Amino acid sequence: MPTVKVLPEDVANRIAAGEVVERPASVVKELVENSIDAGAGRIEVNIEEGGKKLIEVVDDGCGMTDQDVVVAVQRFATSKISTADDLQAVVTMGFRGEALPSIAAVSRMRIITRPADGDEGYVLVVNGGQIEDLRAIGCPAGTTVQVAELFFNTPARRKFLGTTATERGHCQEWVSRLALARPDIAFKFTHNGTVLFTSTGSGDLLSVLAAIYGSTGARQFIPISLQARGLAISGFISSPRLFRSTKQHQLFFVNRRFVRSRMLSHALTEAYGMLLPAAKNPLCAIHIDIDPHSVDPNVHPTKIEVRFRNQAEVHNLLSRAAAEALAAAGYRSLGQRPSAEAEHPRDRLPAGRLAPADEEQRSRIRRLRLGPSRDLLDDRQAGLEVYQSAPLAQEAHNQQRLWQAAAEGDVPVRVLGQHADRYIVAQLGQQLLLIDQHRAAERVAYEALENADDQVRSQLLVVPLTLELSATELAAAENHQQALAKLGFVIEPFGGTSLLVRAVPAVIADRDVEQILRGLIEEMAQHGATQRLDDSQLRASIACHGALKAGEKLSQDEMERLVADLLRTQAPAVCPHGDPVILTLGIDYLDRRFERR
Amino acid sequence: MLSVVCQQSDLYEMVQIVGRGVTGRSSLPVLNNIYLEAGDDSLRLLSTDMEYLTIDGKIDAQVEEEGAITIGARILGEVAGALGEGDVHLETQTSEGGQANAVRISSGVASYSINALPADEFPVPPSVEEGTALSIPQNLLREVIQQTVFAASADETRPILTGALFSIKPEGLEVVATDTYRLVLRKVELETGIAQPCQAIVSARALNELARVLSPVSDEAVEVILSERQIEFRLPDLKLGSRLIEGEFPKYEKVIPTSHEKEILCEVSELQTALRRVLIVARDDANRVVFRGKQSQLQLSAKSSDVGEAGETIGAELQGDDIEIAFNARYILEMLGVCPSERVVIRLSGPLNPGIIVPDGRDDYIYVVMPMQIM
Numbered sequence: 001m002p003t004v005k006v007l008p009e010d011v012a013n014r015i016a017a018g019e020v021v022e023r024p025a026s027v028v029k030e031l032v033e034n035s036i037d038a039g040a041g042r043i044e045v046n047i048e049e050g051g052k053k054l055i056e057v058v059d060d061g062c063g064m065t066d067q068d069v070v071v072a073v074q075r076f077a078t079s080k081i082s083t084a085d086d087l088q089a090v091v092t093m094g095f096r097g098e099a100l101p102s103i104a105a106v107s108r109m110r111i112i113t114r115p116a117d118g119d120e121g122y123v124l125v126v127n128g129g130q131i132e133d134l135r136a137i138g139c140p141a142g143t144t145v146q147v148a149e150l151f152f153n154t155p156a157r158r159k160f161l162g163t164t165a166t167e168r169g170h171c172q173e174w175v176s177r178l179a180l181a182r183p184d185i186a187f188k189f190t191h192n193g194t195v196l197f198t199s200t201g202s203g204d205l206l207s208v209l210a211a212i213y214g215s216t217g218a219r220q221f222i223p224i225s226l227q228a229r230g231l232a233i234s235g236f237i238s239s240p241r242l243f244r245s246t247k248q249h250q251l252f253f254v255n256r257r258f259v260r261s262r263m264l265s266h267a268l269t270e271a272y273g274m275l276l277p278a279a280k281n282p283l284c285a286i287h288i289d290i291d292p293h294s295v296d297p298n299v300h301p302t303k304i305e306v307r308f309r310n311q312a313e314v315h316n317l318l319s320r321a322a323a324e325a326l327a328a329a330g331y332r333s334l335g336q337r338p339s340a341e342a343e344h345p346r347d348r349l350p351a352g353r354l355a356p357a358d359e360e361q362r363s364r365i366r367r368l369r370l371g372p373s374r375d376l377l378d379d380r381q382a383g384l385e386v387y388q389s390a391p392l393a394q395e396a397h398n399q400q401r402l403w404q405a406a407a408e409g410d411v412p413v414r415v416l417g418q419h420a421d422r423y424i425v426a427q428l429g430q431q432l433l434l435i436d437q438h439r440a441a442e443r444v445a446y447e448a449l450e451n452a453d454d455q456v457r458s459q460l461l462v463v464p465l466t467l468e469l470s471a472t473e474l475a476a477a478e479n480h481q482q483a484l485a486k487l488g489f490v491i492e493p494f495g496g497t498s499l500l501v502r503a504v505p506a507v508i509a510d511r512d513v514e515q516i517l518r519g520l521i522e523e524m525a526q527h528g529a530t531q532r533l534d535d536s537q538l539r540a541s542i543a544c545h546g547a548l549k550a551g552e553k554l555s556q557d558e559m560e561r562l563v564a565d566l567l568r569t570q571a572p573a574v575c576p577h578g579d580p581v582i583l584t585l586g587i588d589y590l591d592r593r594f595e596r597r
Numbered sequence: 598m599l600s601v602v603c604q605q606s607d608l609y610e611m612v613q614i615v616g617r618g619v620t621g622r623s624s625l626p627v628l629n630n631i632y633l634e635a636g637d638d639s640l641r642l643l644s645t646d647m648e649y650l651t652i653d654g655k656i657d658a659q660v661e662e663e664g665a666i667t668i669g670a671r672i673l674g675e676v677a678g679a680l681g682e683g684d685v686h687l688e689t690q691t692s693e694g695g696q697a698n699a700v701r702i703s704s705g706v707a708s709y710s711i712n713a714l715p716a717d718e719f720p721v722p723p724s725v726e727e728g729t730a731l732s733i734p735q736n737l738l739r740e741v742i743q744q745t746v747f748a749a750s751a752d753e754t755r756p757i758l759t760g761a762l763f764s765i766k767p768e769g770l771e772v773v774a775t776d777t778y779r780l781v782l783r784k785v786e787l788e789t790g791i792a793q794p795c796q797a798i799v800s801a802r803a804l805n806e807l808a809r810v811l812s813p814v815s816d817e818a819v820e821v822i823l824s825e826r827q828i829e830f831r832l833p834d835l836k837l838g839s840r841l842i843e844g845e846f847p848k849y850e851k852v853i854p855t856s857h858e859k860e861i862l863c864e865v866s867e868l869q870t871a872l873r874r875v876l877i878v879a880r881d882d883a884n885r886v887v888f889r890g891k892q893s894q895l896q897l898s899a900k901s902s903d904v905g906e907a908g909e910t911i912g913a914e915l916q917g918d919d920i921e922i923a924f925n926a927r928y929i930l931e932m933l934g935v936c937p938s939e940r941v942v943i944r945l946s947g948p949l950n951p952g953i954i955v956p957d958g959r960d961d962y963i964y965v966v967m968p969m970q971i972m
Contacts, residue, residue, distance in 0.1 A: 506883035
C-alpha cells in the first residue's frame with residue numbers, strides 16, 4: 001500500500017484545485033467528463049445538500065485497475081495524452097490530467113472501480129490528497145467516485161459556496177449541458193434522493209431538450225443543420241416566440257464539448273435580426289463538429305472558452321444555418337435590429353476583435369457621439385428646454401409647478417396624436433410636449449407599485465400559471481420567494497423545474513405577467529441567488545418589463561389616460577432608470593426658430 | 598373577366614361584413630383586399646387574414662361574365678356606400694398586357710375605375726369539408742358568445758387563452774373562456790346527440806365578428822362544422838371560418854368549486870349602478886372593491902390613498918355568516934353586463950377562495966372570479 005507523503009505536490013494540487021474546482025458543479029462536470037471518456041453508456045449523478053455534503057458519480061465505463069486508480073489521483077497523470085501530437089488532436093473531454101488530483105486535494109474522496117474484464121474491484125480512499133487506503137472489493141464494472149465534504153480543508157473556499165438551492169441549480173445546469181453534449185448517454189441526476197432530471201440516452205437531442213424545458217418548451221424549438229467546409233452544424237434553436245433576457249440558455253457544443261463563445265452567440269443573434277424584441281436573446285443547443293486541428297480548446301483549464309482557427313468563417317456559416325432554419329420554419333427576418341453598427345456598416349468591426357486603433361475610425365465614432373448632444377446644447381441656448389436630471393433650478397421648479405397644475409386640471413393638456421408609434425405629442429399651455437410612451441408607462445407603473453408599498457394588491461388566479469424554468473432560475477426564484485410575495489407574486493415550486501404562480505400583482509394583471517415574472521427571475525438568477533435585489537430595483541424592473549413598448553399603436557383614450565397618469569406621478573420627466581420621459585418645446589423657442597422674433 | 602350587376606344595398610351590406618376580416622396590418626398587400634368572384638347567379642366576396650378569420654359571403658347578382666379579381670376593402674366600402682340605390686355594375690379592366698389591373702364600378706351617372714390586384718395572387722383558403730357538425734339557432738349562439746368571450750385574455754403571448762373553448766359532449770355543448778383571473782362556463786343542451794366528444798379552442802376575435810352578424814331575434818340555424826384544424830360557421834349566404842388555436846386549454850372542471858358556505862342574492866341593476874359609482878375611486882387602487890355582506894345588506898367600498906373613499910349599500914338576501922372579500926370591480930361588471938337574469942347569486946366561502954356568480958334560477962351559466970389579496 002503506497003503511503004508516500006509528497007508535500008510539495010499536495011500543495012501544488014491545492015493551488016491547482018482553485019483553477020479547476022470552483023464549486024460542486026465543477027466537480028460534477030469534471031467527474032462526468034471522466035466517465036464519458038471511460039466510454040460510459042449510463043451516468044448517474046447523485047448529490048446531497050447541493051453537493052456540499054456529497055457528490056457521487058456512477059458510471060458503467062471501462063473502469064480502472066489498482067495501478068491505474070492510484071496514478072489517476074496524481075497530478076498530470078493522464079492516460080489520454082502521451083505525445084505532443086496527441087495534444088493537437090484532443091478529442092476526449094478531460095486532457096490536462098488535473099481534475100481528479102485537484103478534487104482529491106480538497107475533499108474526502110472514495111473511488112470504487114472495476115475494469116469490465118477484471119475479476120476484482122478496488123476501493124481507493126483519499127483524504128485531502130493523501131491516499132489512506134486501497135483494497136480489493138466486490139463491485140459492478142465501471143467507476144463510482146464519491147466526493148464528500150468538498151473544501152473541508154480550505155475553509156475560505158467553503159465559505160463562498162452558495163445556498164443549497166443555488167449549488168444544486170448549478171450542478172443540474174451542468175448535468176443538463178453534458179446530457180445535451182451527449183444525447184447518446186443516459187443521464188440521471190438526483191438531489192437528496194429525489195430524481196430531478198433523466199435523459200434516455202437514445203441519441204435524440206430533442207428529447208433531452210424536452211427533459212430540460214418541458215415538452216411545451218421543447219415544441220418551441222426548430223431544427224438547424226448545415227454541412228460545409230469540414231464543419232457540421234446540427235441541433236435546435238428557439239422559435240422567435242421563445243426568448244430570454246440573458247444568453248445563459250445559448251448552449252454550444254464543439255466536438256461534443258460545451259463551450260462559451262461570444263462569437264457564436266453573436267452569429268446566432270444576428271440571424272434573428274428583427275424577429276426578436278430588443279435586448280432579448282434566442283435559446284439554442286447547437287453541436288458544431290469540426291476537425292480537431294481547427295480548434296484550440298486549451299485556452300483555460302475549465303475548457304469553456306474556444307477559439308477557432310477561422311473565426312469569421314464559422315461565424316458566417318452558423319449565422320447562415322440559423323437564418324435558413326428560421327426561414328424554413330416560416331420566420332424570415334426583415335432586417336437587422338437597428339443599432340449603431342447597422343446604421344454605420346462601415347464602422348462595423350469583425351466579430352471577436354477589439355476595436356481598431358485606427359485614429360481616423362476613432363474620431364469618426366467620437367464625432368458620431370458628439371453630434372447630437374452638441375445640437376442639443378445649441379438648442380438649449382436657443383430656448384429649447386430639455387429636461388435633465390440636474391436641471392437649472394428655477395426653470396425646473398417652474399416646469400414642475402406647471403405639471404402639477406396640469407395634473408390637477410388647472411391647465412388643460414391636449415393630446416394631439418402619436419408619432420411613429422413611439423411618442424405622444426401633446427400640448428400643455430403654450431408648450432408642445434413630446435412624450436416617450438414606453439418610459440411614461442414605466443414611470444406610471446413604477447409609482448403604482450411604489451404607492452402600494454406597504455399594502456400590495458395581489459390578484460389570485462383561477463388557473464395557476466406554470467412556468468418552466470432552468471435549474472438556476474428556479475433556485476433564484478425560491479430564494480427570492482419572500483421578495484416576490486411582497487411585490488404580489490405568490491409562487492411555489494411544482495416539482496422538477498416547474499414553478500406554480502398562484503397570484504400576480506393586480507396593477508399588472510392586464511400586462512404580459514408571464515414575461516414580467518420571467519424577466520424578474522432571470523435578473524435574480526443573473527445577480528446570483530445570494531445577492532438580494534432591493535425593492536426599488538425590483539419595482540423598476542417590473543415597471544420596465546410590464547410597461548407598454550415603443551411601437552404599440554395607442555388610441556386617443558389610451559394616450560389621454562397615460563398622459564394624465566404620468567402627470568400625476570412624483571417625477572413625470574424621468575423614468576425609473578433616470579432617462580428623460582418628456583421633451584418640452586416652449587412657444588418662445590418655436591417663435592425664435594420660425595424667426596418671428 | 599368578371600362582369601356582374603348587383604344591388605347597391607346588397608353590395609354595401611356585404612362589404613361591411615366581409616371588410617371586417619381585413620386587418621389592414623397584413624404584410625401581404627393582397628390581404629388588404631376583398632376577393633370578388635362572379636358565377637352561379639351570385640357575387641362572392643371573401644376576406645382572410647390567413648389566420649384566425651376568413652369571411653366568405655355571397656349576394657344575388659346577374660352574371661354577365663364569370664371571373665375573379667381583388668380590390669381594396671376600404672375603397673370598395675367607401676364607393677359602395679357613396680353610390681345611390683339601384684343597380685351597380687362591376688367589371689374588370691385589363692392593361693395592355695392583358696393583365697386584370699382595375700375594376701370599373703358604375704351606377705347611374707357615377708363611374709369609378711379602381712386599381713385592383715389579380716385574383717390568382719389571393720390565397721383563398723379551402724372550405725372545411727368534413728368534421729363534427731352542429732346546428733344552433735342564431736340568437737342562441739349569439740347569446741352564448743356574448744356571455745363568454747369577454748372573459749378571454751387579450752394577452753397575445755398566451756394564445757390559448759385568447760380563445761373560447763368549445764367542448765362538445767354527449768350531454769351538450771360547453772363554452773368556456775378564461776384569462777386566468779376569472780372563468781366563465783356556459784352550457785347549451787343539444788337536440789341531436791353527438792357520437793364523438795370533441796374540443797376546440799376558437800379565436801375570440803373570430804367569435805366577436807360572428808356575433809356581430811348573427812341576429813339577436815332569429816332562431817334560424819347556424820351550421821357549425823368542426824374539423825381537426827378549423828371551424829366554420831355557416832349561414833345561408835355567409836360562411837365564417839377560423840383556424841383553431843392549438844394547445845391544451847386549462848382543465849376548467851377542476852377549478853369550478855362544487856360547494857360554498859355563504860350566498861348573497863341581489864338585483865343585477867342595483868349592483869351594477871353601485872359598482873360603477875364606487876369604481877370611480879377604486880380605479881386608483883387596481884379596481885379593488887370590498888364586498889361586505891352583513892344582515893340583509895351588501896356594502897361596497899373602495900379606498901385610494903390618492904383620491905379618497907367611496908361606499909354604497911344595497912339590499913340583499915344573505916345566507917351564512919357575514920363575509921368580507923375584495924374583487925376587481927371590472928371583472929364583476931363585465932359579467933353583470935351580459936347576465937341573462939334580473940337577479941344574481943354570489944356564492945362565497947372565504948376571502949381567498951374563488952367567488953361564483955350565477956344568474957338566479959339558472960344552472961347553465963357559471964362565472965368563477967378570483968378575489969384580490971393584500972400582501
